[in-house]
Every structure is written in structure tokens, then in C-alpha cells.
Amino acid sequence: MTETPVAVEQILARIAGYEQRFGALFEEYFRGLGADLDMPAFSRFTPDCVRLLRELSLRGGKRMRVVLLFEAARLVTAEPVEGLDAAALSVELLQTHGLIHDDIIDDSPTRRGGPSTYYAYRDQFPDRPQTALGLALLAGDLALALSLQVLLDAKAPLAVRHAMVEAQTRAASATFLGQIADMERDFTPVPDEEVLNCVADYKTSRYSVLAPMQLGLLAAGGQPARYETELRRYARLAGIAGQLRDDYLDLFGDPATMGKPTGTDIRDGRRNYTVAAILRVATDAERAVVESALGNGECSAEEVDAVREIARRHGVPETMRAQLRRLAELASAEAAGWRPRWRDEAVTFFEYLPLWNLDRIR
Known part of the structure; x- marks a missing residue:
């Protein structure tokens, strides 16, 4: 597939429009x-x-779930679609829920350039840690309930509203199961690729890719259940590629470009795609170096550099980039197969999206 300047320019213009529209809608x-x-x-x-x-x-950032939602509707029609705004609110409220609970699980003080909800409550109740914890949990729970309520109140036919609630509820359930499996994964000395892919599918693919596409199609009358196999294949490939990219960038990315330090997953003891890849090829002595850094919150920049050097010595960055490209190309090819069925301009977006993610690791 060859990217044309006109196609890229049109898609970027649509994305900018979605971001602007949704910002006003959320306000x-x-x-x-x-x-x-x-x-x-x-x-x-x-x-x-x-x-x-x-x-x-x-x-919030670039609102890619909202973009996926609107582009999924454009697979069916370019006309305004009832219920689409409510679906957009729903996917971002579910994301808010997930961020609040993630920050509790990870004990994270900041989120999106500001205090996490958990730490905001800790500052309010410094002498009542259980109150702070309880209120943060309940804030996350409220966001989840609101994400379903906006779908029930959507301006759409009753059958569409119920189908959207079902899709979003299934996505939320999958994410919770994925979070549990994600924590369990870190108890595995060297998670194999099947485990890593399964965690990424549950934790990321199903609610960050599949659910927004399903909601967009449902709102536009696209009957996603008829094409569930193809949509799941695309979402799984794109979601795994996205998680692989994030894991790669956490160790090999440019801190200045990302706006955050590297090595966070090492310090948090995350046995992710990058760590598993390193442990598979490391010598016994090198594995000891990696294991000593894993989960050490006080791990120095020099210790992270040592892990990074072990990875480079064994060609791990190159291997991961090749794996990411393979996944992106498979996802792009999957989307290309939709062209006889759905509108060309929206299909082109889903073709380009996985390949654009490669730009972040160059």
C-alpha cells in the first residue's frame, strides 16, 4: 500500500476535527x-x-478511541449519525475509569500532566489513607456507571442503545480480566509470547480498538456482529502492536520526545514484551543484572542503562521493531480486505493506522 499526500492530509484533517468536536462535547x-x-x-x-x-x-490526549469510533461509523456513512456522540462520551468515560483504577494499582502520583485522582484524594485526606483509597475507587466506579448511562440515554433507537451497552459492558469486563491477567503475568519468570499476546488482547485490544469500532458501526447501522471475526482479527493485531510499541518505547524511546523518563516498566517490575525478550536471550550473568533491576523502585539510570545495553548486545530492539512491523502489516492487510464491503476513505484510515504507529519507533 502506498500512502498518498492527499489521503494522509484528509485523514489528519478528519482526526483534528474529531478532537475539536469531542473536546467541546466533553466540556x-x-x-x-x-x-x-x-x-x-x-x-x-x-x-x-x-x-x-x-x-x-x-x-485527555489525542482521543484515538474517539477517532476509531467516528471512522468506524464512516465505514458505513459520511452522514451525521444519531448516538455517535453518546458513544464517544462512553468510550472516554470508560477510559477515565481505567486510568483512575490503574493509578491506584500502580500507586501513581501523576496522570496526564496533573495529579492522579488517587493522589488528589491523598492530599485532601493525609491522615485518612483508607478514605482516600475508598473515594478514588468510587470515583472510578462512578465513571464506569456513567459510561453506560450515556449509552442508555443516547438519541438512538432502543435496539441500538441496548446493543451498544452490551458491547461496552463486554469490553469493560474484558479489560478487568486483562488487568488481573496483567498482574499475574508479572509472577511468571519469563512470560511466553502467547501469554503476552493474550494479556494485550484482553487489556488493550478489546476495549481500545474493538469496542469503539463496534459502537461506531452499531450507531451507523453497520451490524458489526456479521463481521465479528474480521473485526476481532484487526483489533487483536492492532492492540498487540500498540502494546508492543509502548513496551519498546519505555526502554528504547527518547525521553525528550515522549515527555517522560524511560525505564518505568523496569522499576515497576513489569515483565512485558521488552523484558521477556531480554530474559529469553540473556546469559545467566546478564539475567541476574536484569532481575536485580526489575521491581526496584530506586533503580538508578545507570542500572536501566545496563539492562538497555544487554538488550542491544543481543539485538532485542531490532527484533522487536521487526515484530512490530509484521503485526502492523498484517493489521493493514486485514483492513484492506474490507474495501469491497465498506466505504473506501474509511477503510484507508484503518489501513494506515497500524503503519503510522511505526513512525514513533524510528
Whole structure:
């Protein structure tokens, strides 16, 4: 497939439009949320919870789940689609839920350039750690409930609303199971590729790729159940490639470009794609170096550099880049097969997307 400047320019313009439209939509949603929620009249904690949800949600990045959602609808039609805005709100509210709970699990003080919801509550209740933990958990739970409520209230036929709720509920369940498996993975000395791919599929592919596509198609009347096998193949390949890319960048990326330090997964003891690849090829002495750094929150930059040098010595970066390219090309080819069925311009987006992700590792 050859990228043309015109096609790329058109897709980038559409993405920019989605980001602008959704930013305004999310602002409007949170402006009305306080009035719409049936909150206890006396409560001070509940409005504060909504405020923290708003702050975290509106600090979002490129909103690629929203982009996938709108482009999935464009597979069927370029006309305005009822229920699409509600579906966009739903996928981002589910993401807010996931971020809040991730930061509790990882004990992360920051998120998206600001305090995590958990640490915001810890600052409010320095002498009541269980209260801070409980309120953060409940904030995440509220975001999950709201992600389903907006679908139930969507301006769409009843059957479409129920189908969207079912798709989003299944995606949320898969993500929770994926998070459990993700934590279990780190107890495995050297996770094999099947385990790593399964975790990425549950934790990332199903709710970050598959669910937005399903919701977009449902809203546009596209009947995704008829094409579930193809959609799942694409989502799995794209999701695994995305996770592989993130794991690669955590050790081999440029901190200046990413805006965050490298080696975080090493310090957190994450036995991800990169760590597993290193451990498979390391000598006994090298493995000892890697294991001493894994899970050491005080691990120095020099120790991370030592792990990075072991990886480079064995060609791990090159192997991972080749694997990522293979996955991206397979996902692109899968999308290309949709052309006889769906609109060309949207198919082109799904073809390009996995290959564009390669640019981040060059």
C-alpha cells in the first residue's frame, strides 16, 4: 500500500476535527453532569468527585478511541449519525475509569500532566489513607456507571442503545480480566509470547480498538456482529502492536520526545514484551543484572542503562521493531480486505493506522 499526500492530509484533517468536536462535547457533558446527577443534597464529597472526574477526563490526549469510533461509523456513512456522540462520551468515560483504577494499582502520583485522582484524594485526606483509597475507587466506579448511562440515554433507537451497552459492558469486563491477567503475568519468570499476546488482547485490544469500532458501526447501522471475526482479527493485531510499541518505547524511546523518563516498566517490575525478550536471550550473568533491576523502585539510570545495553548486545530492539512491523502489516492487510464491503476513505484510515504507529519507533 502506498500512502498518498492527499489521503494522509484528509485523514489528519478528519482526526483534528474529531478532537475539536469531542473536546467541546466533553466540556458540555461535564457542565451538565452536576445538575443531572441525583446527588444527596447535603453531600460535599459528591460534587468534589465529579470535579476530579472532569479534571482528569478533560486532560485527555489525542482521543484515538474517539477517532476509531467516528471512522468506524464512516465505514458505513459520511452522514451525521444519531448516538455517535453518546458513544464517544462512553468510550472516554470508560477510559477515565481505567486510568483512575490503574493509578491506584500502580500507586501513581501523576496522570496526564496533573495529579492522579488517587493522589488528589491523598492530599485532601493525609491522615485518612483508607478514605482516600475508598473515594478514588468510587470515583472510578462512578465513571464506569456513567459510561453506560450515556449509552442508555443516547438519541438512538432502543435496539441500538441496548446493543451498544452490551458491547461496552463486554469490553469493560474484558479489560478487568486483562488487568488481573496483567498482574499475574508479572509472577511468571519469563512470560511466553502467547501469554503476552493474550494479556494485550484482553487489556488493550478489546476495549481500545474493538469496542469503539463496534459502537461506531452499531450507531451507523453497520451490524458489526456479521463481521465479528474480521473485526476481532484487526483489533487483536492492532492492540498487540500498540502494546508492543509502548513496551519498546519505555526502554528504547527518547525521553525528550515522549515527555517522560524511560525505564518505568523496569522499576515497576513489569515483565512485558521488552523484558521477556531480554530474559529469553540473556546469559545467566546478564539475567541476574536484569532481575536485580526489575521491581526496584530506586533503580538508578545507570542500572536501566545496563539492562538497555544487554538488550542491544543481543539485538532485542531490532527484533522487536521487526515484530512490530509484521503485526502492523498484517493489521493493514486485514483492513484492506474490507474495501469491497465498506466505504473506501474509511477503510484507508484503518489501513494506515497500524503503519503510522511505526513512525514513533524510528
